[in-house]
Amino acid sequence: MSDLLTPCAQKSFTLPIGPLHVALEEPMYFKLDLDGERVRQVEITAGHVHRGMESLAAKRNFFQNVVLTERVCSLCSNSHPFTYCLAVENLAGIAVPPRGQYLRVLAEEIKRSASHLFNVGIMAHVIGYKSLFMHVMQVREIMQDIKETIFGNRMDLAANCIGGVTYDLDSTLLEFTADNLNRVAGHLAELIDIYRHDPMIKARTQGVGVVSPKDVAALGLVGPVARAAGAAMDVRRDSPYAAYGDLEFAVITEEGGDVHSRAMVRLREARESVGIVLQALGKLPGGERRARLSAIPAGEAVARTEAPRGELFYYLHADGSDVPLRLKWRVPSYLNWDALPVMMKDCAVADVTLIVNSIDPCVSCTER
Amino acid sequence: MPRFLKILVRNLLKGPATDPFPFQEAFTPDRLRGRVVLNPDLCLGCGICRHVCPGEAIRLEPDEGRTGYSFSIWHNTCALCGSCRHFCPTGAITLNADWHGAHPQTDKYRHAEHHFVPYLRCAGCGAPLRPLPPGIAARLYAHSPLDMTQVVKLCPDCRLTATAKREGERYGTTANPG
Structure with missing residues (x-):
């Protein structure tokens, strides 16, 4: 095989990839040391979209920050204000009423399944399977229509407020949501079958970008990236928040640790999310959907949730005024992109984009 | 591949999935957050909307002779988060489903809503x-x-x-x- 390679392909050289349009339209710069077309070493340069949002958060009041955190990232735009509100509620000792808790889960899971569908769709796009990409995006469009109908926007739901939720569901919307989720569930079953068995997808993604369970522990990986390597960790189950304690769901794991396993975890989780929303719709308790606000005292608080990409952590430091002293968040992509050099070790150049997409990187979250 | 061919044929028979906008109205649910509207008859002038507005798109100030206060919503600064509506104690602020906010650059300072609420x-x-x-x-x-x-x-x-x-x-x- 090696004698077929041109002299140029046998040489070692450095290839820059990025900062624009690596997989998604988010800037990330990779310097790849290549040996022929094999990647030997990866150097990641980040920081292209730093917007100083943590500093902005320390200049805005608690209410404005709910909206600011929603603008950190579009795909996990519900997880940020949700976790932020949990941190504020932890600090002020506000108990969210049960209906609010359920409605929060509903918004979060609708976002999760849409986010996962988007990522597996992009995977099909990256491997050149455009017709499948179009189809997955069309399935996701049902979720987008649900979001637009319930919340009034396709991405930024504005569902959370300190003490509960801003929106409510009537019987017509309940029925509309359940009908459409059942449609999505049907499509998801089909998609899971295709992604699991399609020879083209398997040939292109199996055994690519592998992380071992040992790497998961060593690098502290989270979310679908960790679960695809067999690590059954999920904040929703490990330390239940909102209404997750009352709902039944499985923590999805796969054993391969490769690009294919990560896509399978996401697809199966999307189906699990649809199940959670349907359960929540069935069990939706009556009563108030938000608590009365109390003063937010001086002190520190943390909160963590399972965002679509993994554990999201918020730290809040308040001084008793209505502007936080410090708001800091740690996002899952920050942990997961450290796995890229491991995943890309000795991979082919053509797989780099595929591997980058497979950790579902959220650069705007990480660099904020 | 054969699994997907089934879907492909089904989708082909279904025809285009996109709305033929602008030849026909696009899908617009009632709750769509399109534009912030104030009903001055219900406004108390309490200013909670200005306090919670993350983009500072709402201005509210008394005039010089203190005969009333002016209330402005700058649509181009508005993030359409709906916080003003959520916190408004009287329901004076609503969001309508009109998302046709596109306008020429020359009109950008006119893309706002101004009201004057007189004091009694x-x-x-x-x-x-x-x-x-x-x-x-x-x-x-x-x-x-x-x-x-x-x-x-x-x-x-x-x-x-x-x-x-x-x-x-x-x-x-x-x-x-x-």
Whole structure:
């Protein structure tokens, strides 16, 4: 095989990839040391979209920050204000009423399944399977229509407020949501079958970008990236928040640790999310959907949730005024992109984009 | 591949999935957050909308002669988060489903909503008084035997004096100290 390679392909050289349009339209710069077309070493340069949002958060009041955190990232735009509100509620000792808790889960899971569908769709796009990409995006469009109908926007739901939720569901919307989720569930079953068995997808993604369970522990990986390597960790189950304690769901794991396993975890989780929303719709308790606000005292608080990409952590430091002293968040992509050099070790150049997409990187979250 | 071919054929038979906009109206649910609208008749001028607005798209300030206050919503600064609507105590702020906000660059300073809400004059002392919308007044004084149409015409100071006078007349003989 090696004698077929041109002299140029046998040489070692450095290839820059990025900062624009690596997989998604988010800037990330990779310097790849290549040996022929094999990647030997990866150097990641980040920081292209730093917007100083943590500093902005320390200049805005608690209410404005709910909206600011929603603008950190579009795909996990519900997880940020949700976790932020949990941190504020932890600090002020506000108990969210049960209906609010359920409605929060509903918004979060609708976002999760849409986010996962988007990522597996992009995977099909990256491997050149455009017709499948179009189809997955069309399935996701049902979720987008649900979001637009319930919340009034396709991405930024504005569902959370300190003490509960801003929106409510009537019987017509309940029925509309359940009908459409059942449609999505049907499509998801089909998609899971295709992604699991399609020879083209398997040939292109199996055994690519592998992380071992040992790497998961060593690098502290989270979310679908960790679960695809067999690590059954999920904040929703490990330390239940909102209404997750009352709902039944499985923590999805796969054993391969490769690009294919990560896509399978996401697809199966999307189906699990649809199940959670349907359960929540069935069990939706009556009563108030938000608590009365109390003063937010001086002190520190943390909160963590399972965002679509993994554990999201918020730290809040308040001084008793209505502007936080410090708001800091740690996002899952920050942990997961450290796995890229491991995943890309000795991979082919053509797989780099595929591997980058497979950790579902959220650069705007990480660099904020 | 054969698995997907089935879907492909199904999708082909279904035809285009996109809305033929602008030849036909696009999918627009009722709750769509399209544009912020103020109903000045319900506005208390409390300013909570300005306080919670993350983009500072809402301006609210009294005019020089203190005859009323102006209320502006700058649509191009608005993030359409709906916080103003959520916190508005009277429901004066709503979001309509009109998402046709595109406009030429030259119109960007006209893409706003301006209102002027006049102050009333206190029936007692003539001080400028923030109007209390009748609906809110009816709710506040629902369980009171008082004639609220008179009470809402007084500024807080004159209302205190009036209450003291009224209560004094009522208890004047029995509450005599000594």
